[in-house]
Amino acid sequence: MIEQQLRDTGDFLALTLANPDGLSPCHFTLDNGTAVEVWDTGVIAFQPVNYGTKDIILSCGVHGNETAPIEICAEIVKDILTGKLLLAERLLVLIGNPAAINLGKREVTENLNRLFSGHHSKGAGVINAERKRAKDLEHYVSRFYQQSEGERQRYLYDLHTAIRGSRFEKFAVYPFLHGKPWRKQQLQFLAACEVTTVLLMQTAASTFSYYASNTHGADAFTIELGKVQPFGQNDMTRFAKTAQTLRALLTATLAELPPFSAAHFHLYEVYRAINKQTQDFKLHFADDVENFTSYPMGTLLATDGDLEYRVEREGEALIFPNAKVAIGQRAMLMVIPKDVSKQLI
Ligand SMILES: [Zn+2]
Known part of the structure; x- marks a missing residue:
């Protein structure tokens, strides 16, 4: 039934929001050969026939009221399921907190983006839905990265919108790399997404992006795309370049990135x-x-x-x-x- 619904409509977001507490796993293959696996509510993995060397995770809705990224990811998933977008890389899409999305709130009881790297089990333990979800999401990330073999490049782009306005509309948080160098190529990619303000962290964090970076060696970022608006009230033209660049990454059609120049960026560190x-x-x-x-x-x-x-x-x-x-x-x-x-x- 899930399979038929997804084949007909491609609307994984609707399916997720109708089943915020869980979804039975299922798997099927699209006409173009792409394997589709639903692992849980808000968790869908894709593997095209001849996939490249990138293992890409896109996440959204870690904060339930941050709707624009949810719309961007839902459209990508729909276009894959309906055969409009031909994937060239393995992809895992995560809709972080379906219960909070249904409430139109940032969180149900606790900030999900403060619960990763084991913080879900600290203190009182896994006592609420967000703590359980953080633990489950870690598990799905591990499973996705570990399912492929050989030399792989791992990515996780965790898409958010900020509560308040920003002098620079879009900005990214580059998690602490424990002394490893920051990657120009990733900054260039962010710039292609119209994200040229980057905050370089100097301490470990309990965020999703730090977890992917530190635990799995992924190039991982928290990306703030603008200001929070309710569903349907986002001016999606403001996100068009970001969505287009992400799609180019997924389809291996990314144009050559312009050479790195620090002058193109506003780079900050925590003082x-x-x-x-x-x-x-x-x-x-x-x-x-x-x-x-x-x-x-x-x-x-x-x-x-x-x-x-x-x-x-x-x-x-x-x-x-x-x-x-x-x-x-x-x-x-x-x-x-x-x-x-x-x-x-
Ligand atoms: Zn957020």
């Missing part, structure tokens, strides 16, 4: 994380300030009881401010421009 220490924590700028906004040296950014946080560095910019986090959690990240010329391959 400091400001953690909320008391109930009195307060941000001293407007609620709707954009990510990557910077202020003159000495500007008061936040107070926390007797503590004052002021701009300390030229070009220091803020991202992800949120005064409402729990005490002890990160309330804001401060970043500074980074010269990476010697740390790229």
